[in-house]
Amino acid sequence: xxxxTSVFALxxxxxxxxxxxxxxxxxxxxxxxxxxxxxxxxxxxxxxxxEDGAIKANGTRCHLFYEGKVNEAKFKDFELRLDVMTRxxxxxxxxxxxxxxxxxxPGGYEVQVNNTQSDPQKSGGLYNTVKNLVPFEDDAWMAxxxxxxxxxxTVKVNDKQLADYKTEPGSTKLRPEGGTxxxxxxxxxxxxxxxxxxxxxxx
Numbered sequence: 001x002x003x004x005t006s007v008f009a010l011x012x013x014x015x016x017x018x019x020x021x022x023x024x025x026x027x028x029x030x031x032x033x034x035x036x037x038x039x040x041x042x043x044x045x046x047x048x049x050x051e052d053g054a055i056k057a058n059g060t061r062c063h064l065f066y067e068g069k070v071n072e073a074k075f076k077d078f079e080l081r082l083d084v085m086t087r088x089x090x091x092x093x094x095x096x097x098x099x100x101x102x103x104x105x106p107g108g109y110e111v112q113v114n115n116t117q118s119d120p121q122k123s124g125g126l127y128n129t130v131k132n133l134v135p136f137e138d139d140a141w142m143a144x145x146x147x148x149x150x151x152x153x154t155v156k157v158n159d160k161q162l163a164d165y166k167t168e169p170g171s172t173k174l175r176p177e178g179g180t181x182x183x184x185x186x187x188x189x190x191x192x193x194x195x196x197x198x199x200x201x202x203x
Contacts, residue, residue, distance in 0.1 A: 027081065027198040028070050030181070031055065038068025043103050047185035054085075054195035057092055057185040065100045065182045070199065076178030077203035080146040084113055084123070085193040088138050091117040092192030093127065096146060096153070097179035106182050109173050111146055111155055111163075113184075113192050124155050124162035132162045141195075148174065149202055 030038065033053040041048050047059025055064065067073050075096075086092065091114040098108035110127040112119075115135040123142060125132035136142050136157060145156040151174060155163040167174055183194055 024081075024198070024200075026200045027079075028200075029198045030066055030068060030070055031195070031197040033195065036064070038066060038070075038073075040065050040067045040100065042101060044185070048183070051193070054083075054193040055183060055197075056191065056193055057183055058191040059185045059188055061187060062185050063095065063101075063106055063182045064185070065098070065106075066180045067100065071201050073180045074178045075148075075180065075199065075201060076175075077149045077201075078147070079200045079202065080144075080181065080197075081199070082144050082197040083141045083195050084144050085141050086113060086115050086117075086123070086138050087191040089117050090114070090138070090190035090192050091119055091186040092190060093184035093186070094144065094146065094194070095182040095184065096148065097174045098182050099175075099179055107173065108175070108179055108182075109153060110184070111144070117186075117190065124157035124160070126153060126155065126163045126165055130155075130163040130165050147202075 041064045043062040044060045047062050048064045049056045094111040095106045095108050098106040112121050112125045112127050115138050122132045122135040142157050147154045151167045153165045
């Protein structure tokens with residue numbers, strides 16, 4: 001009976017879904033999939049909720065900033081990985097090298113999240129900096145990889161490189177000491193989702 005129990009335990013361990021595994025080597029999770037612990041919204045906190053293990057953004061324009069313990073919420077050179085999804089005619093964004101602001105638009109660079117909303121700039125571009133005009137699909141998870149290293153910002157979505165932008169000292173939006181991350185709730189007609197948020201600090 002003891003041997004049979006051991007066999008069942010081994011089988012159960014092998015059947016654990018990959019999504020339950022620890023983040024990749026060197027990466028640290030920034031979102032627990034259950035709560036907004038470590039995150040702070042500014043103008044309209046009700047615009048951000050948890051749905052099926054993801055951060056759901058829907059409501060009057062506002063932003064959700066990471067203020068957790070990882071690297072004291074300050075990232076200079078890093079690789080950020082996350083899964084993003086849009087609903088039809090929805091707009092959103094992922095901000096990097098930003099700081100908490102009580103209202104208005106965050107500083108730093110915005111990585112666009114938009115496939116079928118009217119704005120011609122589509123998912124994966126650096127907003128008003130490196131434009132992607134070819135949309136991905138709504139209602140499907142997109143794998144984002146955002147990297148900042150030595151003044152260059154690169155963005156890949158589903159392994160497709162959409163930005164490889166070398167910033168210039170006189171015009172860069174990268175903060176010398178690094179910054180935090182933020183998600184955007186664009187408007188009440190836009191619904192976007194963010195999950196599996198993890199980061200590797202490079203500097």
